[in-house]
Amino acid sequence: MRVRADTxxxxxxxxxxxxxxxxxDLGEDDxxxxxxxxxxxxxxxxxxxxxxxACPAGVLSLAP
Amino acid sequence: MNxxxxxxxxxxxxxxxxxxxxxxxxxxxPVYDRLRAEAPVTRVACPTGLTAWLVSRYADVRDxxxxxxxxxxxxxxxxHLMAHADPERPIGEGEFxxxxxxxxxxxxxxxxxxxxxxxxxxKLRPLVRAVVDERIGALAAAGPPADLYQDFAIPVTTAxxxxxxxxxxxxxxxFHTAASGVFSDVxxxxxxxxxxxxxxxxxxxxxRRRRVEPEDDALSRMxxxxxxxxxxxxxxxxxxxxxxxxVAGFDSTATAxxxxxxxxxxxxxxxxxLRDDPSLVPGTVEEMVRLFGGGAGIVRExxxxxxxxxxxxxxxDYVILAIQSANHDPEAFPDPGRLDVARDTEGHLGFxxxxxxxxxxxxxxxxxxxxxxxxxxxxxxxxxxxxxxDVPFKTGTSVVGPERVPVTWDEILPAEGEGP
Ligand code: HEM
Numbered sequence: 001m002r003v004r005a006d007t008x009x010x011x012x013x014x015x016x017x018x019x020x021x022x023x024x025d026l027g028e029d030d031x032x033x034x035x036x037x038x039x040x041x042x043x044x045x046x047x048x049x050x051x052x053x054a055c056p057a058g059v060l061s062l063a064p
Numbered sequence: 065m066n067x068x069x070x071x072x073x074x075x076x077x078x079x080x081x082x083x084x085x086x087x088x089x090x091x092x093x094p095v096y097d098r099l100r101a102e103a104p105v106t107r108v109a110c111p112t113g114l115t116a117w118l119v120s121r122y123a124d125v126r127d128x129x130x131x132x133x134x135x136x137x138x139x140x141x142x143x144h145l146m147a148h149a150d151p152e153r154p155i156g157e158g159e160f161x162x163x164x165x166x167x168x169x170x171x172x173x174x175x176x177x178x179x180x181x182x183x184x185x186x187k188l189r190p191l192v193r194a195v196v197d198e199r200i201g202a203l204a205a206a207g208p209p210a211d212l213y214q215d216f217a218i219p220v221t222t223a224x225x226x227x228x229x230x231x232x233x234x235x236x237x238x239f240h241t242a243a244s245g246v247f248s249d250v251x252x253x254x255x256x257x258x259x260x261x262x263x264x265x266x267x268x269x270x271x272r273r274r275r276v277e278p279e280d281d282a283l284s285r286m287x288x289x290x291x292x293x294x295x296x297x298x299x300x301x302x303x304x305x306x307x308x309x310x311v312a313g314f315d316s317t318a319t320a321x322x323x324x325x326x327x328x329x330x331x332x333x334x335x336x337x338l339r340d341d342p343s344l345v346p347g348t349v350e351e352m353v354r355l356f357g358g359g360a361g362i363v364r365e366x367x368x369x370x371x372x373x374x375x376x377x378x379x380x381d382y383v384i385l386a387i388q389s390a391n392h393d394p395e396a397f398p399d400p401g402r403l404d405v406a407r408d409t410e411g412h413l414g415f416x417x418x419x420x421x422x423x424x425x426x427x428x429x430x431x432x433x434x435x436x437x438x439x440x441x442x443x444x445x446x447x448x449x450x451x452x453x454d455v456p457f458k459t460g461t462s463v464v465g466p467e468r469v470p471v472t473w474d475e476i477l478p479a480e481g482e483g484p
Contacts, residue, residue: 011419013180028177029292
């Protein structure tokens with residue numbers, strides 16, 4: 001599983017970072033999503049999936 | 065005006081349905097059940113004179129909110145209800161809630177780290193806990209009964225957002241007064257300006273002071289980061305951002321808390337479930353926001369000739385998204401009117417959806433969670449002190465909810481780490 005982030009769309013709601021803090025963070029200076037782990041382990045699939053769906057702006061997607 | 069809806073969808077002009085707490089204290093006006101089924105995208109006349117499309121199904125509301133290119137926020141969130149709102153007036157400096165695209169993102173990204181980052185929220189939690197414990201202590205000292213809205217919810221959310229931004233509790237009247245102007249449906253432009261001006265003057269001063277003597281608060285950090293933004297933020301913009309946080313940040317959350325606790329106490333089985341298993345609190349908070357969030361609905365404007373749910377909508381048409389109706393759509397949430405503390409609420413629209421989704425949602429969640437956890441733990445015997453039918457609801461405001469929540473209790477337990 002690979003995480004993709006189209007950061008141009010980010011509106012800084014922090015939902016991804018709060019849902020899956022091991023995988024996402026919110027930049028302290030620019031307020032833009034930071035992907036901490038690009039290929040998270042499979043056991044995090046459910047949490048990462050929820051984080052991706054929690055983004056209201058369609059920034060995040062998952063590739064196999 | 066013709067109120068019949070039994071002709072083909074959208075061929076008649078319906079009056080915009082308004083909240084009816086007397087008949088439906090925990091949901092949208094009953095007519096929405098029929099609109100979703102028969103006229104999901106229909107023409108309405110609003111109290112402000114605006115004519116718009118009213119969209120009531122979950123799938124359609126979510127589609128429109130999720131597509132800022134076809135549906136702009138330019139008219140303003142609640143121009144369908146507010147006498148002072150003019151969808152065509154020019155956008156003021158720093159009035160980001162009516163902007164779209166990169167111009168808009170610049171604001172959200174400047175505020176995001178202060179209000180939405182896991183680090184910030186972890187630091188905010190002890191502040192909110194202290195405020196909540198202090199307020200519950202005050203309820204204990206005064207003894208029952210009390211009004212959970214004015215005596216608990218409003219002070220808690222006021223102190224929390226003030227503490228976050230950096231405005232002392234003693235100065236709260238400034239943003240309370242501004243908010244009563246902004247959210248009242250009868251204030252005109254002149255009255256609105258008068259209600260907001262003292263807050264703006266105060267914040268201008270505060271911005272200047274924090275630039276010279278920064279403190280550990282959101283305003284100081286936003287001021288410090290302002291010159292490195294692209295383009296740098298002006299003082300007018302900094303004032304606008306902090307004013308919005310304060311004005312939008314207390315009654316929204318206090319009303320959701322009061323409304324939610326009212327619903328829980330009205331359904332003692334659900335309250336007992338929560339008391340027995342406080343791990344259900346965060347899910348309950350989402351359920352409260354699903355049930356009550358966005359009660360006033362929000363407005364967009366079509367930027368192109370397009371369609372919603374198969375119905376043609378012309379460029380320049382106004383569209384009202386009935387968020388609460390969407391969240392009560394049985395296609396999205398089974399038995400939608402039922403308060404269920406263990407419900408799967410994923411995808412609810414109580415904070416909106418798309419790029420303009422509530423920017424205070426993480427602080428709202430934090431405040432609601434901490435407050436509800438403390439109430440179920442410290443005041444397990446909490447109950448309504450009046451029948452539901454006697455609970456008054458607010459009128460004349462876009463923040464829909466109870467005006468008072470009379471409660472009583474047998475005993476209040478000490479705060480954690482506090483002696484009995
Ligand atoms: C339970 C409490 C709350 C609810 C139900 C709520 C609901 C909403 C909704 C539905 C929207 C979407 C508007 C749109 O799409 O045009 C919104 C936007 C907004 N909310 Fe909240 N809100 C709450 C708490 C807060 C708090 C605590 C703050 C401030 C700290 C806040 C500040 C805002 C602002 C500034 C916007 C406009 C965002 C934009 O246009 O970019 N809200 N809120």
